[in-house]
Amino acid sequence: MLTDLFTPSLLHTLDIAGVFVFAISGALLAVRKNFDVFGIVVLAEATATGGGLVRDVIIGAVPPAAFTDLAYLITPLTAAVLVFFLHPEVERINRAVGVFDAAGLGLFCVVGTTKAYDHGLALPFAALLGVVTAAGGGVLRDVLANEVPSLLRWDREIYAVPAIVGAGMCALLIQFGALNPVTSALSAATAFVLRLCAMRFGWRAPRAWNRSSTRAERE
Template identity: 75%
Template sequence: MLQQLFSPSLLHALDLVGIFVFAISGALLAVRKNLDVFGIAVLAEATALGGGLFRDVVIGAVPPAAFTDLGYFVTPLLAVALVFFLHPHVERIQNAVNFFDAAGLGLFCVVGTAKAYDYGLSATASACLGLVTAVGGGVVRDVLANEVPSLLRWDRDLYAVPAMVGATMVALCIHFDALNAFTSSLAVVTAFVLRLLALRYHWRAPRAWQRRSTVREEE
């Protein structure tokens, strides 16, 4: 199915762009945590490849692409080099990083869903793995950095929800036999735009109804 939606060369190029941007977010967090160059590399690789590795292991696509294509491993290291030497400048273009991160989120949730379905999973299970593909690396990054994962925190702009919407759109298209290049691109764009709107207007998921917790809220 993936081959029908995207050409192999285009899919590979988009994959590498998404991996690069995700790696930058991991490397920047490592710098903020005052980690050394090895720590920066670990967080960058984990952020960039974590979601895809988990998906591939679950669906039996082994060895995962990250271990068979050198580009998947080297691309995060390029992001490490960029952040290591130029992190003050990279921090100043955070809006651009967020833009490409949102694009990677949209692409990965769609590609992850379609790939899972190609390996025999149901549409619902495929959507779940599409979500994991898009956000799993960020969860691994935050856990390694000893932080509550961003997608679980109420004070962070919506991240998982746009990916859920994109993956669900793909799953519905699969169910109704309507998945093609146009509908998959529409799912990518929808997740991408939702994430940008969440960043622009600080959309956040609601907390528990009539919440009365006395726990101190994190800044």
């Protein structure tokens, strides 16, 4: 099904583009945390490929593409080198990087869902793996940097919700036999726009109902 929607070369190009922007975000966090060059590379690689690795291992697509295609190694390394030498300039375009990150989120939630379904998973679990593909790298990045993952923090704009919506749309389209290049692009675009709106308007997920704790938020 996946190859019916996208040519292999186009799919690979889009995947590598997403890997690059996710690697940039990981490398930038490493610089902010004052990591050395090795730490910058590790965070770049983990952010770029973490979600896809988890997905491929779960669905049995082994060895994962990250270990069979040099592009998945070289692309994050390139991003890490750029950030290492040019991080002040990269920081200045951080908002643009956020836009590309949102685009990667939309793309990966659809590609991840479809690939998982192609490997025999039921649609709810395929959609779940679509979310893992899109957000898993960011979670791994934050854990390695000794931070609470962004998608679990109430004071950060929603991140997983757009991926859930995009992956859910993709799963429903598969269920009703309506997935095609146009509708798959619509699913990815929906996740992308939701993430951009969250960034623009500061949308956050609700906390516990009737929460009355007076503790400091950092606790």
